[in-house]
Amino acid sequence: MKHSFTLFILALCLSFPASSIKVLFDYRVFHIPGQGPYVEFVTAFETLSMKPVPAPNGGEQFFAELTIVLSQNNAVIDFRKVNMSSDISENGDTSPFLSLERFMLANGTYDLELTARDLSDEASAGETYRQTIVINNLSDGAFISDIQFVSAYSAAEEVTAFTKSGYDLIPYISSYYPSELNTLIYYAEIYQTDNYFGVDQPFVSSVCITDALNNEVAECKRIKREKAAPVVPLLQVMDIRNLPTGDYKIRVEVRDRENQMVCSEERRFSRNLIAAVAADPLLVSDELLKASFAGQYTNADSLYQIIQSHHPIARNVERNTIDYQLAGSDLRMMQSFFYSFWLRRNPESPEAGWRAYEKNLAKVEASFGTRIKKGWQTDRGRVYLRYGAPNTQVVRHHDPDYWPFEIWHYYQTNTGLRDRRFLFYNTTLNNDFELLHSDVPDEVQNNDWRRLVRARESNRPVDVGRNASNQTTDPYSGDEIEDLWYNPH
Numbered sequence: 001m002k003h004s005f006t007l008f009i010l011a012l013c014l015s016f017p018a019s020s021i022k023v024l025f026d027y028r029v030f031h032i033p034g035q036g037p038y039v040e041f042v043t044a045f046e047t048l049s050m051k052p053v054p055a056p057n058g059g060e061q062f063f064a065e066l067t068i069v070l071s072q073n074n075a076v077i078d079f080r081k082v083n084m085s086s087d088i089s090e091n092g093d094t095s096p097f098l099s100l101e102r103f104m105l106a107n108g109t110y111d112l113e114l115t116a117r118d119l120s121d122e123a124s125a126g127e128t129y130r131q132t133i134v135i136n137n138l139s140d141g142a143f144i145s146d147i148q149f150v151s152a153y154s155a156a157e158e159v160t161a162f163t164k165s166g167y168d169l170i171p172y173i174s175s176y177y178p179s180e181l182n183t184l185i186y187y188a189e190i191y192q193t194d195n196y197f198g199v200d201q202p203f204v205s206s207v208c209i210t211d212a213l214n215n216e217v218a219e220c221k222r223i224k225r226e227k228a229a230p231v232v233p234l235l236q237v238m239d240i241r242n243l244p245t246g247d248y249k250i251r252v253e254v255r256d257r258e259n260q261m262v263c264s265e266e267r268r269f270s271r272n273l274i275a276a277v278a279a280d281p282l283l284v285s286d287e288l289l290k291a292s293f294a295g296q297y298t299n300a301d302s303l304y305q306i307i308q309s310h311h312p313i314a315r316n317v318e319r320n321t322i323d324y325q326l327a328g329s330d331l332r333m334m335q336s337f338f339y340s341f342w343l344r345r346n347p348e349s350p351e352a353g354w355r356a357y358e359k360n361l362a363k364v365e366a367s368f369g370t371r372i373k374k375g376w377q378t379d380r381g382r383v384y385l386r387y388g389a390p391n392t393q394v395v396r397h398h399d400p401d402y403w404p405f406e407i408w409h410y411y412q413t414n415t416g417l418r419d420r421r422f423l424f425y426n427t428t429l430n431n432d433f434e435l436l437h438s439d440v441p442d443e444v445q446n447n448d449w450r451r452l453v454r455a456r457e458s459n460r461p462v463d464v465g466r467n468a469s470n471q472t473t474d475p476y477s478g479d480e481i482e483d484l485w486y487n488p489h
Helices: 193-197 274-279 286-291 300-308 316-325 331-345 350-368 379-387 449-456 479-486
Strands: 022-032 036-046 063-072 075-085 097-104 108-118 127-135 148-155 167-171 183-191 202-210 216-227 231-239 246-255 261-271 392-396 405-412 418-425 434-438
Touching: 022 108, 022 127, 022 183, 036 063, 036 108, 036 127, 063 097, 075 097, 097 167, 183 202, 183 246, 183 261, 193 202, 202 231, 216 231, 246 316, 261 316, 286 331, 300 331, 316 331, 331 350, 350 379, 379 405, 379 418, 379 434, 418 449, 434 449, 449 479
Parallel strands: none
Antiparallel strands: 022 036, 036 097, 063 075, 063 108, 108 127, 148 167, 148 183, 183 231, 202 216, 202 246, 246 261, 392 405, 405 418, 418 434
């Protein structure tokens, strides 16, 4: 079954790099009672990046090949290759077309390799994406599936790959909700409440939207009385027409009759309500702009470069605005965005906020800038600007046993997180250190960081477990690098 739909792509779950074919990809984990977990891989093929094929009776069509390989410890666990085709378009429709593939997988960690290829383009070698997938569904107790965003739904007339709980659900492959979308449709499943509460016993499902500070949005909350069963499906439509621009989470909870939470699941998304700009108190008048610090910048190209340097501290919606709405816009719009950006952060003195940030930009440019990257574009520069100056730094640039690396430790970051670390390393031997691992949520997390930092060793194999009980320091055992990570000094 093939579906076409309008897809907003300013903020994506995952996407392939620019090439001859562009593909959007997402996956969600669900559960079948008595059988175990399964993963749904949803892929949207961007027809604008593909070569059309004339259809026999007019119009045009697109053809693609999708290969999915799942491995554990370098052994292939499951493999699938499917050919996909779009509906025939007679009016130049360029909507993406979808593939949905399900795999039954036991709990564990898997390496995913997904390759997409345009079958109509002989020169296309395809694009390959790799990711680690972790499945940890509970074996006992109540739990909730991943939350799936839905573009549209209807009662199922026949069972297809898109059918769940009697409905055909068309996935929304994005976590970005622009002004054009006034509803957020989600689907989730609650499992094993019959074991936890007893068959047909009452419990409560609660869903709410929370803002960046974890405060509930009052008008975006639903509470429903449920009956315990092996699977309790949740398909709801949330009205977000008045939800302001910002970063949010949707949270699903299961609560007992005493209102005690049993389990929960959440998913992030961003909202950009452009239609509400006219009522925004941050709307800047021409007179105010001219008299403000933003009015001092009168060259559109130069101002846009300055605005781009705000990426490290910008919210998701602001980054989308910078990249997709301000590029090529007029000077007045850039000045208004620039002024409003700092007014939101420092209402008493937006200029003071900008000047402090400008000084930090100069610091990271002097310390981390390269011949091809501005300081704020480097990983160290971005982290410095977003989280502040680290309290301690381990700097090892000339140790022959390791790639050049730095460990930054924060007692408390600018974002309020305590006792956090970042590990940067450099395999190119220039000044551009890559962020390899961090314990900050939403930053890079690589469990193989110890081996990768030591990968410069050429005369001795790496054995992370060797000498684990030895109290002396051995740079090849993993003890030294771990000590530097957990006890920076």
